[in-house]
Amino acid sequence: MRRLKRIAERMVEGLLTLSGGVTSLAILLIIIFLFKEGLGLFNSPNVEKGYSLCVNSSNEIVRLNPLQIKNIFDYEVSNWQEVGGADEEIMPFRFDEIFSQYSDEELGEDYALLPQRLSEVIAKHPNIIAFLPQKYTPKDEASVKVLPTKNISFADFFGGKEWLPTATPSPLYGLLPLLLGTLWVSIFAILIALPLGLGVAIYLSELATEHAGKFLKPAIELLAGIPSVVYGFFGLVVLVPLVQRSLNLPVGETAFTGSLILAIMALPTIITVAEDAMRNTPRAMREASLALGATHWQTIYKVVVPYASSGISAAVVLGVGRAIGETMAVLMVTGNAAAMPRSLFESVRTIPATIAAELGEAPAGGAHYQSLFLLGCILFVITMMVSISAEVISKRQYSKGV
Amino acid sequence: MKKIILSVSIAACTLLGAQAQKVKGSDTMLPLSQKESESYMKANPSTTITVTGGGSGVGISALLEGTTDIAQASRKIKFDEKQKLQEAGKSVKEIVAAYDALAVVVHPSNKVINLTREQLEGIFTGKIKSWKEVGGDDLKIVPYSRETSSGTYEFFKESVLKNKNYMNGIMSMPATGAIIQSISQTKGAVGYVGLAYLNKDVKAIHVSYDRGKTFAEPSVANAKSQVYPIVRPLYYYYEVKSEKLVKPFMDYVLSDAGQKIVSEVGFITLK
CATH class of the missing domain: 3.40.190.10 (Periplasmic binding protein-like II)
Known part of the structure; x- marks a missing residue:
């Protein structure tokens, strides 16, 4: 009987170890997958895959960067001089235009004559820049010069200020507007949530009667249980028009609206952690303070709050973590404009919102897909730093001693 | 008891034997495909069609991986998607279902x-x-x-x-x-x-x-009547290899009954 019991215990122990092992392995695999997919972006060409850019061989241009290519095809840059060439007007040419210039017979069966026709067009116009599929790009033609493509560089990604992942010929993957947008919204969310959360935490741990506490605590915990899409919908229908009207803005979907929603969502975390920290203040310290003649309020802000300060900092950091990773609510209320944030009352786009909105339609395995995974890696690194710092901060409390 | 087991196993057999098809892709086309498949299944009880969304890109990459039979797309297949399919030895057929x-x-x-x-x-x-x-x-x-x-x-x-x-x-x-x-x-x-x-x-x-x-x-x-200019086609893509399996459903979508559903959902019929 006893032996049987021991075997059963062993088995349970084994199962527990196994489940722990499986969890760590799963996390490890997810991280490896994330980084493997993400870092693939830097092996993708900076012109859409399978395509190349051709110019007339009389053109002096040797190389164009993605931003220049985008501006040329948007007709923002219209003279070769602006990108280092001769003083001639640029003539952008997209592949589809060939079909309006030549009939199907002239292009031959299975488009066999297409490369030849394309090279005719390029030879005819000295200032052309043509965006063609590699399959039909004229090869070994004296009049055609294929511009070399480079891979997407670290500088393009980490220093880029424009996020246009589906732009053709040259998609732009600029991290900065998204990263700054995320931090911008999160930081303001914490600035709003901190005083409120701290107030509620102080009230709950020091001032609330047992009765009020019994009602308020579950209510706050309930706040954490509401699905974020509900917050998002509430934000879109109630907060957005409210912000727009009360501040007289042209649009209600702003970084500020996102911060408000995130502040509400981060409140439960901040309140619970901060309250726990304050409750942990030893009775002896409080009583000593009161015995010295301090009032209740003086005790709170001279003794309890300083004692709990590291717990409160941990609460803030955890709240930031919650805000940075939040997806759905932010996606619905910030307007998702991928511009560098300049003011609190303009639309911004965050990293999680970008991933959620774009992953569904991005061609699997393509550069756009990989860039979204790379965004995931960055988000992962940020949240990891946040939780490590929360850990470090909350540990300090115990080493300080009483 | 035995009867129940028997009937369950028969049901399972017919289910497995039935022609199951999967449609995946564009969210724009989701209501259309759902309605079409429902009424198609009503007319042909032996077939099952599962329709899921996710986005045009998701549908086409599922076609590439072989996890769907038909991809629905609100945009034309992209050049590099086509190349990937070609590299995998698959050729796809395109059908315009509605506008x-x-x-x-x-x-x-x-x-x-x-x-x-x-x-x-x-x-x-x-x-x-x-x-x-x-x-x-x-x-x-x-x-x-x-x-x-x-x-x-x-x-x-x-x-x-x-x-x-x-x-x-x-x-x-x-x-x-x-x-x-x-x-x-x-x-x-x-x-x-x-x-x-x-x-x-x-x-x-x-x-x-x-x-x-x-x-x-x-x-x-x-x-x-093509007076209004901003009109786009909606596509179904399938592999030529599985034509036999999906053709009846595709024909149904293009038939009068299928096109009636197109206008019920709010899209524009082909004719």
């Missing part, structure tokens, strides 16, 4: 009724910033767009913006419903939605593609 018209919508209080393609291009690329420039009030224009990778976004860019990029930092919403909601509560807003989504909370603009000579109102009749 969808995109309506340009503004806040109901907006005085502007007509816009030309050139004006729309200016608005969405950020060159035209105030409604005053196109005959409206002195109000900032706030253009709304769909997400960068949605088929609707790409089509609007191709047709209206002539492949130029949208202005840097355009507001982009995750779904058509969100666009309607935002436009109905923002005075200077302008955006684009599928014809089926038009309602009284927003006002549809009459569009001209011939530099202002004729302006057409977005409506099913105008889209059908």
